[in-house]
Amino acid sequence: MTDRDLAALACHAMTKAYAPYSRFQVGAALLCADGTVYTGCNIENAAYGPTVCAERVAFFSAVRDGEREFVKIAVVGGLEGKIVSFTHPCGVCRQVMREFCRDDFEILAFDGKTVRSSTLIEMLPDSFSPSDLSPSQSTKEDDPCA
Ligand code: THU
Secondary structure, three states: HHHHHHHHHHHHHHOOOHHHOEEEEEEEEEEEEEOOOOEEEOOOOHHHOOOOOOHHHHHHHHOOOOOOOOEEEEEEEEEEOOOOOOOOOOHHHHHHHHHHOOOEEEEEEOOOEEEEEEHHHHHHHOOOOHHHHHHHHHOOOOOOOO
């Protein structure tokens, strides 16, 4: 599975977008460590708030199927489905990636010509992650600021 192949799957997923309000269509293709690819499109809602991004649809579908190891995700988007520039994941989606992925998880953006690769640590530095909730992160019990 080349980066181009993954981007092509994201482009196909984008055609399924339900985006009657923003008219901005997004597609994502998530490569799991076992080679399986999960795709997603954005799904909007008249109440706006319930809208979900393409990346989260892909992640949550994969997690629903028991996937826990992820390698990279390709993301494409454009008004009316016309890809003219790079689309990068929103902050909420980056935080969802943080939940399941290591620092070197790759995020591929495709503008119709070029694939641009970034890592999760580049896109979300100094993040709050599951390790922050582990007991070993706690400081002295009697003086929490020590
Ligand atoms: N959107 C995504 O699906 N992924 C992103 O990373 C950015 C934004 C969607 C949400 C909404 O349906 C539309 O794009 C405009 O914000």
